[in-house]
Amino acid sequence: MASNGKSNGKAKGNGQWVGKRFKRKEDPRLVRGISHYTDDIKLPRLVHCVFVRSPHAHARIVSLNTEAARSQPGVLAVITSADIEGLGMIPCAMQMPDLKIPAHPALAKGRVRYVGEPVAAVVAEDAYIARDAAEMVAVDYEPLPVVLDMEKALQKDSALIYQEFGTNKAFTHAMKSGDIEAAYKKADRVVKVRLINQRVAPTAMEPRSVVAEYLPGENRLTIWASTQIPHLLRTQVAIMVGLPEPAVRVIAPEVGGGFGSKLNVYAEDGVVPWLSMKLGRPVKWTETRREGLMVTIHGRDTINYLELPVKKDGTVLGLRAKVLADMGAYHQLLTPLIPQLTALMLPGCYKIPAFDCEIVGVFTNKMSTDAYRGAGRPEAAYDIERLMDCAARELNLDPAKFRSKNFPQPREFPFTTAAGLLYDSANYQQSLKRALQLAGYDKLRARQKVGWKQGKYYGVGVSTYVEICAIGPSAATPAGGWESATVRIEPTGKVTVLTGASPHGQGQETTFAQLVADQLGINPDDITIIHGDTLAVPYGIGTFGSRGTAVGGTAVYYAVEKLKIKIAALAAHLLGAKPADIVIAHGRVGVKGNAKKSMSWGEIILAAYTARSIPAGFEPGMEATHFFEPSNFTFPFGTHICAVEVDPETGEIKIEKYVAVDDCGNVINPMLVDGQVQGGIAQGLSQALYEEMVYNEDGQPITGSLMDYAVPKAAHIPEFILDRTVTPTPVNPMGVKGVGEAGTIASTPCMVNAVCDALAPLGITNIDMPLKPERVWRAIAAAQAAVPPPSATTAKSARTARRTA
Amino acid sequence: MKKKNVRIVINGAEHCAEVEPRLLLVHFLREIAGLTGTHIGCETSLCGACTVLLDGMAVKSCTVLAVQADGRSITTIEGLAASENLHPIQEAFWEEHGLQCGYCTPGMILCAHDLLQQNASPSEQEIRDGIGGNLCRCTGYQHIVNAVKAASRKMNQRQRAAARAAD
Numbered sequence A: 001m002a003s004n005g006k007s008n009g010k011a012k013g014n015g016q017w018v019g020k021r022f023k024r025k026e027d028p029r030l031v032r033g034i035s036h037y038t039d040d041i042k043l044p045r046l047v048h049c050v051f052v053r054s055p056h057a058h059a060r061i062v063s064l065n066t067e068a069a070r071s072q073p074g075v076l077a078v079i080t081s082a083d084i085e086g087l088g089m090i091p092c093a094m095q096m097p098d099l100k101i102p103a104h105p106a107l108a109k110g111r112v113r114y115v116g117e118p119v120a121a122v123v124a125e126d127a128y129i130a131r132d133a134a135e136m137v138a139v140d141y142e143p144l145p146v147v148l149d150m151e152k153a154l155q156k157d158s159a160l161i162y163q164e165f166g167t168n169k170a171f172t173h174a175m176k177s178g179d180i181e182a183a184y185k186k187a188d189r190v191v192k193v194r195l196i197n198q199r200v201a202p203t204a205m206e207p208r209s210v211v212a213e214y215l216p217g218e219n220r221l222t223i224w225a226s227t228q229i230p231h232l233l234r235t236q237v238a239i240m241v242g243l244p245e246p247a248v249r250v251i252a253p254e255v256g257g258g259f260g261s262k263l264n265v266y267a268e269d270g271v272v273p274w275l276s277m278k279l280g281r282p283v284k285w286t287e288t289r290r291e292g293l294m295v296t297i298h299g300r301d302t303i304n305y306l307e308l309p310v311k312k313d314g315t316v317l318g319l320r321a322k323v324l325a326d327m328g329a330y331h332q333l334l335t336p337l338i339p340q341l342t343a344l345m346l347p348g349c350y351k352i353p354a355f356d357c358e359i360v361g362v363f364t365n366k367m368s369t370d371a372y373r374g375a376g377r378p379e380a381a382y383d384i385e386r387l388m389d390c391a392a393r394e395l396n397l398d399p400a401k402f403r404s405k406n407f408p409q410p411r412e413f414p415f416t417t418a419a420g421l422l423y424d425s426a427n428y429q430q431s432l433k434r435a436l437q438l439a440g441y442d443k444l445r446a447r448q449k450v451g452w453k454q455g456k457y458y459g460v461g462v463s464t465y466v467e468i469c470a471i472g473p474s475a476a477t478p479a480g481g482w483e484s485a486t487v488r489i490e491p492t493g494k495v496t497v498l499t500g501a502s503p504h505g506q507g508q509e510t511t512f513a514q515l516v517a518d519q520l521g522i523n524p525d526d527i528t529i530i531h532g533d534t535l536a537v538p539y540g541i542g543t544f545g546s547r548g549t550a551v552g553g554t555a556v557y558y559a560v561e562k563l564k565i566k567i568a569a570l571a572a573h574l575l576g577a578k579p580a581d582i583v584i585a586h587g588r589v590g591v592k593g594n595a596k597k598s599m600s601w602g603e604i605i606l607a608a609y610t611a612r613s614i615p616a617g618f619e620p621g622m623e624a625t626h627f628f629e630p631s632n633f634t635f636p637f638g639t640h641i642c643a644v645e646v647d648p649e650t651g652e653i654k655i656e657k658y659v660a661v662d663d664c665g666n667v668i669n670p671m672l673v674d675g676q677v678q679g680g681i682a683q684g685l686s687q688a689l690y691e692e693m694v695y696n697e698d699g700q701p702i703t704g705s706l707m708d709y710a711v712p713k714a715a716h717i718p719e720f721i722l723d724r725t726v727t728p729t730p731v732n733p734m735g736v737k738g739v740g741e742a743g744t745i746a747s748t749p750c751m752v753n754a755v756c757d758a759l760a761p762l763g764i765t766n767i768d769m770p771l772k773p774e775r776v777w778r779a780i781a782a783a784q785a786a787v788p789p790p791s792a793t794t795a796k797s798a799r800t801a802r803r804t805a
Numbered sequence B: 001m002k003k004k005n006v007r008i009v010i011n012g013a014e015h016c017a018e019v020e021p022r023l024l025l026v027h028f029l030r031e032i033a034g035l036t037g038t039h040i041g042c043e044t045s046l047c048g049a050c051t052v053l054l055d056g057m058a059v060k061s062c063t064v065l066a067v068q069a070d071g072r073s074i075t076t077i078e079g080l081a082a083s084e085n086l087h088p089i090q091e092a093f094w095e096e097h098g099l100q101c102g103y104c105t106p107g108m109i110l111c112a113h114d115l116l117q118q119n120a121s122p123s124e125q126e127i128r129d130g131i132g133g134n135l136c137r138c139t140g141y142q143h144i145v146n147a148v149k150a151a152s153r154k155m156n157q158r159q160r161a162a163a164r165a166a167d
Helices: A027-032 A127-134 A180-186 A230-241 A267-279 A289-295 A335-345 A377-395 A399-405 A428-439 A441-453 A508-520 A548-575 A601-610 A670-689 A742-758 A773-786 A795-800 B025-032 B088-095 B105-118 B124-130 B142-166
Strands: A047-053 A059-065 A075-080 A118-124 A138-143 A169-177 A189-200 A209-215 A220-225 A248-251 A283-286 A299-310 A318-328 A354-363 A457-466 A483-489 A495-499 A527-531 A582-585 A588-591 A594-600 A623-628 A637-646 A653-663 A721-724 B004-010 B013-019 B051-054 B057-060 B073-075
Touching: A027 B088, A027 B105, A047 A127, A047 A267, A047 A289, A059 A118, A075 A127, A075 A267, A118 A127, A118 A267, A169 A335, A180 A299, A180 A318, A180 A354, A189 A377, A209 A267, A220 A230, A220 A267, A230 A248, A230 A267, A267 A283, A299 A377, A318 A335, A318 A377, A335 A354, A335 A377, A377 A399, A377 A457, A377 A742, A399 A428, A399 A457, A428 A441, A428 A457, A428 A637, A428 A653, A428 A721, A441 A457, A457 A742, A483 A548, A495 A508, A495 A548, A508 A527, A508 A548, A548 A582, A548 A588, A548 A594, A548 A601, A548 A623, A588 A601, A594 A601, A637 A742, A653 A670, A653 A742, A670 A721, A670 A742, A670 B142, B004 B025, B013 B025, B025 B051, B051 B105, B057 B105, B088 B105, B088 B142, B105 B124, B105 B142, B124 B142
Parallel strands: A047 A283, A220 A248, A318 A354, A495 A527, A653 A721, B004 B073
Antiparallel strands: A047 A118, A059 A138, A075 A118, A169 A354, A189 A299, A209 A220, A209 A283, A299 A318, A457 A637, A483 A495, A483 A623, A582 A588, A588 A594, A637 A653, B004 B013, B051 B057, B051 B073
């Protein structure tokens, strides 16, 4: 059995390097602490920016007095919305027919709509002076009624966040297929559940940071930013500050995690460069953790009404969903997009003949939601996987067998889902079978039966997930779904790869080198991957949506293939052979069937640069660029199983076993895939068990520090048992699907299913996350007050008793 | 605020400066000594990204004042390995994929150093508890735990080899 978090899944090694556990090229500099994140950037004459933020969730700004702050020694500037008339709005990339997009100024103008909204910025010679001065900015607010609860926000008598819209509804989005009315008519039962997917904070360990330096002589604005999307940020900032795009250079140096939160354009991204242009000094702003929890985008925050019409035998006939999605007070870059990904993935890995889904976006006086690891898909997986478990319980069917009954068969792929997506390839049955074996599922069920009779609450959670990755075909994305790569073999034979995918911990410097090493028959140590600098790298999209390898890596693959054609043409010319007979391998270029005719790698590459003898039409040099446009998304999948014991006295949950069998297609580096899976599971489990961004009734975020916001520690996370199945995708030539979000998508419902399963004898069918001991205990106490203790009831009769906690 | 002179030995080199009493040690390290390998993740001693060794003991340098470190000795991540080679803990983090984005890594490694000084062969649970003051958002901790175990084996082996050589 796999253990210690090391999977034993057979990676399909199709070369010397691909498929191998290969130590990361990034690490020597990172373990020494000698490379640079944005806040590490030092420039001569650098000054520091601090933002003054609203303490109110909703208020009118009556007056703003910056005099005292401005007069402090060492303070260079204090600005408010009146000073930045020329600075553009914070962008939202989404377009939909009925989408309401509020004006989103970088500094609040007249009104504030969430706690933390920036109202002024202070620049000083050092950060301490700037912080002191920020406290001297006097703002007089007139509080307005606060809108926090989505369901109340949609009622007619609710206060409005935007009078001009006449509603707090940001958009509605409907999706339908099949005959849902017929499904309800044919159904023996309709399983219903209301699920809350709570608001969480991404909390990358590196806070956001922006450094900007404007050189008027060169007309060059250089921005260092902790971002996942340097090129998109460059375009947007150029528009905001009004410079031609070529004058703006964005550098994403080391980026300390993102999880979607740095796939955005924030107020600070516009204000800091603008200040640098006005002051003629380089300016730095670095987020405090308190700001990070308050004003970096949040994830999730949906209320889900779900209905599943089913036959007694376990055949699913349809799925109806109404989802309320909290936008927060403004739209950030992709805010309204996220719940649409939920709609697309709601049918999960099941054959569902009829689908009826409505999504409603709602404005509230909170920070914006946006992409957080999984971005809409964890919500979908949570909905369908929790609903399937509730249905299994109502039908008195085993949840694994019930799922399996509704899987499409492997031969049915590519498979069109109820939401209209074309799933590329899968074998859900194999993945489920493997996970059941690894978990010792039958034994766990047998133990549970005995345990329940003895007052022991053992539970087993199953989650069979599918995710939409390799985002994505451009037609289905708001800002281009392709990726670029330029591969240059330098005159010395060393290789430079420029990739538009801008990683922040994923390890593309390693995996892309492995890939190129195999294609060219050279060593990964001779390959350098450059990313995150818009002056060096052709336009790219970035790293998010599990696209780095499947889209960015594929661009690299095709650029290298172009170079191989070029090498073959030159070698054929120099060796007197046909291009088709040229073999590139083991650091040499030779001719098939003629061992005498060959050149070393160095000789052939140098010949391309010296260009003394080249075939007709051959362009000197050795560089190729490819912009890869994917034909479809990819759909990784898998099965996670979790075994728990719940202590009825305390509500504490003991995780006894966690098994994850994931299928992300072919694997380039199994060690890195394991790392992605483990990190993802930890984040998903943590949403299930610990994390929640809480606002009080006044709209104050009360989980505003890491003391209150529960990012898990090492002892909170169990050891995982990992395995893989390998079902390559036909969407790209490497057969890779993407793995960055899998763990986060699968694990949340898996955990909650396990706990609800454990408490089934009490008739508990749902507890909303996070499953803190207190919440679990309350659910148990309420259920115990309503039904006899478990010793007096049998598991079977308990399974039919229903009560929602 | 009246400034004070401090003298802090960092990675074996002496750094003297006149500082405000409120200056945090982490800012002294990053802004005055120019050693940016020590990261700031929360400024409230909850995340451990800023962990350094103060006279050999792990402390969170965001909640130590520079004046408190006056006359004392600090080891930061940049000074952990004696030479061009990596320290065994650094090697183990590399070999076991104990890092992804690398931001928590310097603090995590120095925290592990402190743990292994106190307990040369910690169990899995002792490691998980021992690094409880340091947060990582990327790895899910398993590879970090594996790295600390591997570092423990390496350091114990090297110590035994050194003892044999001395005999």
